[in-house]
Amino acid sequence: MIEFTSAQINAWLSFFLWPLARILAVIATAPFFSNQSVPGTVKIGLGAALTVMIAPTLPAMPDIQVGSMAGLFILAQQVLIGIGIGFVFRMIIAVIEMAGDTISMSSGLGFAAFFDPQSQGQTGVIRQFLVIIATTLFVSLNGHLLLISALADSFNSLPVSATPVSAGFSRQLVYWGGNIFKSGVHLALPVVAAMLIANMALGILTRAAPQLNLFAIGFPFTLGVAFIILLFIVPLMAGPLNNLFEQGFSELRKLLSP
Template identity: 50%
Template sequence: MISISSDVLNAWVIGLLWPLARVLAMIAASPIFSHGAIPTRVQAGVGVLITLATMPMLPPMPHFDIISLQGLLILAQQILIGAAIGLSMRIVFSAVEMAGQLIGMTMGLGFATFFDPQSQGQSNAISQFLMLFAMLVFLSIDGHLLIISAVANSFVTIPISTDVGGGLNYMKIALWGEKVFSAGLLLALPAVAALLIANMALGVLTRTAPQLNIFGIGFPITISMGFIVIAFTLPGMLQPIQHIIQEGIITMNSVGMPSATPLPK
């Protein structure tokens, strides 16, 4: 007869629960995996499979009761680490979404908004188009596999321990957040500059011929000009988007810091 003690059972539980919490937090915060079109059961199943695949290579874990204060703090730290890894890549897609928002608003498509299942909010048609384009680029370079590799390597660079800060470099994550504005503006700059010139030309035309209905001819011109500029600049966006994704992958793999303060025993 096989007998299982409480210590062995607790070791089995913490050996699965703590890594699973980090993986599920990564899935909930990262793009692609947290897409609204993917059912929650599928996301949970993928998280369990990733955890089971990474368990054999995990370093030794601290032995604490799962319902103790130290156990709950470790659980919260794993959720924080997984969310930081997923957020590092979501910032890239937020920058692309911001570029689409700027282009769409300048074109006059601010009223053409739809529900975006990726961001769980409203976005215009240009923003959704650029998001789909970025997702295709992301999948073409096996970005989803690189996210799984990053969370698996994080168990080595940021091992499960009793560190108060969870081993995270919070300043690096905060500085990476500025990419939402800088990268989004750079992606939208060609289209916004061309549309600004078109609006200035319409303004001069309105001053020279006041009898023209600026609203009647302005919207078709700006919308047509916007689509033409997007068609010409879209091939050139491939390399900048790939560069931003690569920077996001580097950030995912370097969110840890070398040292942290241990919890009081």
């Protein structure tokens, strides 16, 4: 008859449960993995498969009961670390969404919206268009594989332990969140500047010829200018988006440094 002691069962649980918590937290927050179109069973299965592959390479787990207060503290800490890792790249997508919303509002395309199951709300078409481009580029650059590799390396730089994570972890996340939104302004700046010039030209035109109906010619004119500018800048967006992803991985290395 095969018998197992409580110490053995606790060791098996800690060996699997604590790494699984960090991995599932990353899958739940990181772009591409957290998409609402991916079924929950697939996400859990992916997390379990990654845990089975990564867990044998990890250092020894703390000798602490999983159900104790210390064990629950470790579990919560792993979830927070995983959320922090996914948050780095989720902020990049948020910046691209902000750039899309800024372009939509300045060009008069703010009314063109549809229901987005990811955000559970109305989403502008320009915003969704830029997000699709960024997600495609992220996958084509093997960003999802690099993210999984960084996740596996995080167990060496921030091992599973009862020691609280330093305050620098949260401080670095806050700094990244404030700094990354400058890139969103840079992405939207060409279209916003072009629309400002177009609106100034319309203003001068209406002062020179007051009999013109501004509402009849202004709206199609601004839409046409916006589409022409997007036609020219979209092929050039690979460079700035690639720089954003490189900044994200660089920030992730700083975040996970011991």
